[in-house]
Amino acid sequence: PRILILGAPGAGKGTQSANIADEFDVEHITTGDALRANKDMDISEMDTEYDTPREYMDQGELVPDDVVNAIVDEALSQADGFVLDGYPRNLEQAEELEDMTDLDVVLYLDVGEDELVHRLTGRRMDPETGDIYHVEYNPPEDPEVEGRLEQRDDDTEETVKERLRVYRENTEPVIEHYEEEGTLERVDGEQSPDEVWEDVKETIEDAA
Ligand code: AP5
Ligand code: ZN
Numbered sequence: 001p002r003i004l005i006l007g008a009p010g011a012g013k014g015t016q017s018a019n020i021a022d023e024f025d026v027e028h029i030t031t032g033d034a035l036r037a038n039k040d041m042d043i044s045e046m047d048t049e050y051d052t053p054r055e056y057m058d059q060g061e062l063v064p065d066d067v068v069n070a071i072v073d074e075a076l077s078q079a080d081g082f083v084l085d086g087y088p089r090n091l092e093q094a095e096e097l098e099d100m101t102d103l104d105v106v107l108y109l110d111v112g113e114d115e116l117v118h119r120l121t122g123r124r125m126d127p128e129t130g131d132i133y134h135v136e137y138n139p140p141e142d143p144e145v146e147g148r149l150e151q152r153d154d155d156t157e158e159t160v161k162e163r164l165r166v167y168r169e170n171t172e173p174v175i176e177h178y179e180e181e182g183t184l185e186r187v188d189g190e191q192s193p194d195e196v197w198e199d200v201k202e203t204i205e206d207a208a
Helices: 013-023 033-036 053-059 064-079 091-099 115-123 143-148 157-181 193-207
Strands: 003-007 029-030 082-085 105-110 124-127 132-134 185-187
Touching: 003 013, 003 157, 013 029, 013 053, 013 082, 029 033, 033 053, 033 064, 033 185, 053 064, 053 157, 064 091, 082 091, 082 115, 091 157, 105 157, 105 193, 115 157, 124 193, 132 185, 185 193
Parallel strands: 003 082, 003 105, 029 082, 105 185
Antiparallel strands: 124 132
16 A cells, blocks of 8 residues: 555654554655665755755754655655655645655544653664664663664754744645545544554555
């Protein structure tokens, strides 16, 4: 299946996308991870305000559309089934996506703002596997893993606030767009990770 997963920063897109990729044997295409792996690539020839993605990401701003559209276009051309996470983040990107591919399911993980802040500031990443943890909700069992966990550069309180502001301004209209189109499948993202996964799995099975 071709799956789009939408949700605010910290809603659980990465967490559920890992489950989806495993269960449905699809590619996890994530613009956030792709950009983090290429934070210092030179994008100046695209006529951007800053020379690398880093400046945008560390401030919680969107990386320019041209850069992100190219990443997604390339990734989609190589994937059969996929779960797309982190894109589209504004109406211009949503329009681009419509030219690139059809979708079978559009999921929206619904989580309130207080919970988002708590999730993001407590998130930790395993730099070796890319696995996502939370100091409280989902700590690793292996002490060796615990010892190497890192915090994402943009998970500071100040940047989190800006990311949520950017989300409200640019990405909420995208949610409304799919809602009006009648394709949006809303999932209660404030349940436990396992409960969210049950709902996500069922929604995909019903739609695909
Ligand atoms: P990106 O990496 O996409 O970040 P984001 O959208 O802010 O989303 P997150 O990755 O922070 O959250 P998530 O929903 O994946 O949550 P997670 O599963 O990790 O983008 C980063 C930056 O890149 C952007 O700011 C921008 O600069 C740039 N960028 C990316 N895409 C772009 C685009 N298309 N255009 C322009 N710029 C772009 O979970 C969060 C935490 O909660 C974890 O600790 C997890 O363990 C925990 N958790 C998960 N589910 C639950 C649950 N059910 N209960 C309790 N805890 C849970
Ligand atoms: Zn993510």
